[in-house]
Amino acid sequence: MCSMLMSVIKVLGNFAILLMLTGLQVPARAQDKVTAIVNAVIIDGNGNSPIEDGSIIIRGGKIEAVGSQLKVPSGAEIIDAAGQVAMPGLADMHVHLTWGGEGHDLLGYQRRLNALLYAGVTTVLDTGAVLPFVQQMHQAIEAGKIVGPNIYYVGPLIDSVDPQWPAVSLSMASETQAQKITRYLKNNGVSAIKAYAKLTRPQIVALVNHGKKLGLPVIVDAWFSNGAEHLVTTGLRAFAHTPRRVIDDTLKIMKQNEVQIITTRAVGGIVKHARLRGLSFLQSDLIKNTTPSWLLEKASKDASRALTDKQFANDNFSEHFHKLLQKNVKLIFDAGIPLVAGTDNDGLFTGEELHFELELLVDAGLTPLEAITTATKNAAKLMKEDDKWGTLEPGKRADIILVDGRPDKNISDTRNIKLVMVRGRVIEREKLVLNEQTDLNVRDTKFGY
Incomplete structure (x- = not known):
């Protein structure tokens, strides 16, 4: 043991001498x-x-x-x-890192992580992904193995026995499964639980109750029922989208229950972008420098069609519905309910889309500083970590x-x-700019549902 210790000391001593001779510094x-x-x-x-x-x-x-x-x-x-x-740094609190612009894309993750950072997005909440994939990504970023934003994640969507998105969902048949599901999620490092559209109120309540014991808040996406009173009173932390129906009584209950709203006003695909932004937005460096040529070409083609093919545009975008949700954003904000910026990004215009989200919030009636707060302070408050960042x-x-x-x-x-x-x-x-010569350039899987 003594001779081994002396050998270690000798090696360290030689290393120190080498540093002095070469001018290297620790x-x-x-x-x-x-x-x-x-x-x-x-x-x-x-x-x-x-x-x-x-x-x-x-x-x-x-x-x-x-x-x-x-x-x-x-x-x-x-x-x-x-x-x-x-x-x-900005936060996008509704992204899907397993999507690549057309379908699922697990191999092209680094492109999307780079795009987020390139656009100044330093924190994200992934609200539905393949759990081992996003868990490994989070761990690799934390360990400094890959470059990326700070990641919170929910893992799979918790949905019914007939889930809408099977590849990124975990089925829940009854509320008796809530304890097992929440423990599974907690053991795998999730930051919150995403309760999806087909769950019943008792199932959501069960997830909320068991989640609270483990420090896991519940975010709900109930589609047409987002913002509904019977869900507001379940104890959920937030709705994943701006509600389409807003009335004064429900807003009061939301505020009393400290419910937050993730805005997702930018969601809607290329047709919505084109109808609201024209074609010039595709020339943004935040898009051109981070988007593969094949995806950018398809986006350009679809955007042009959205401006010339009325039927195609009407099938994919409702201006009336857009204006309704813009009005609801302001009603929710004026009621004192915290708004949290999120895009529901699916891999198209990753990072850049958050800036569009903030522009839409200002269009809805927020001041620029109020809009910025939704992607900074309020984002951190959603995770109850506003003492740490934001x-x-x-x-x-x-x-x-x-x-x-x-x-x-x-x-x-x-x-x-x-x-x-x-x-x-x-x-x-400059190292975040997409290099198609070295990028894997693997296209999304056009996964059918």
Whole structure:
């Protein structure tokens, strides 16, 4: 044992000598690194007026100080924002990472993770996926093996014995299964439970009750019944979509029960995008730099058809229904019910679609700062982790983006991403641009249901 110890000491000693001779240095521990963002207009994510000429001090992946006239610690790495806006990294709280734009796509996951970061989306909630797949993805990102945003996930949709989406669902025949299902989900690291359309009220109540014991909130997508009173009173945390029917009495009950609404106003496919945005949006760098050519060509073709083929457009998009939900968004907001930004992204326009979501919220009547809050502070509150991230405040995770323009005045300026920081580490955005020469370029499985 003594001789073995001496051998180890000798090896370490030789290694230290080698470092001195070669000039190599052992990197400082991550928790010791200090970074200062200076000369920034700061939007804190709380909805407050921006701080002009502000600074943010970051130490070990967390925010240490925010404000104007801060003293920058000696030896800190300086990032000069030069008047750009510093704001919290954005969160999309309704995505599906197993979808690739047309169907299921498990092999092309890195393209979508890159697209999210490229667009300044530093946190997502996957609301229905193949559980081992999204669990492994989450673990790999946490371990630093792959690059990606912070991921929360629900795993499979909990649906009836005849699930709508079998490949990403777990069937529940009766409420007696709730305990087993919630334990299975908890043991596999989920952050919440997604109760889907065909479940009965007693089944949802059972999931809520057993989920509470394990710290798992329930998010409900009940299709036409989203926002209905008989579901509002189940104890759920949030509805996965903006309700299509909103009345004053139900809004009061929602507020009393602290129910939140994930907005998903951007959902609707290429026809909706084209009808509301024309064709020019396809030229956005956030789309062109992250979308495979085959998918972009198909999107362009379908978008053009949506503007010329009235029947095709009417079959896939209802302007009346869109306006109804826009009206409901404002009614819900005015009732004091928290709105949380989410897109229901299915792999098409990943990342970019969240900026469209924020534009639609402003179109519905929110101010730009109020819209930003839905993708920052409110997103963190949905997970009850607003003490850890979501706003630019001391002690919180340093997920920060720098953008050109003034998104507090023009919400579209959130698109002008210049820098992305996740947990205090600056992401090299140029490396996130899709390279079709090295990308797997495997197309989605056109999975039939």
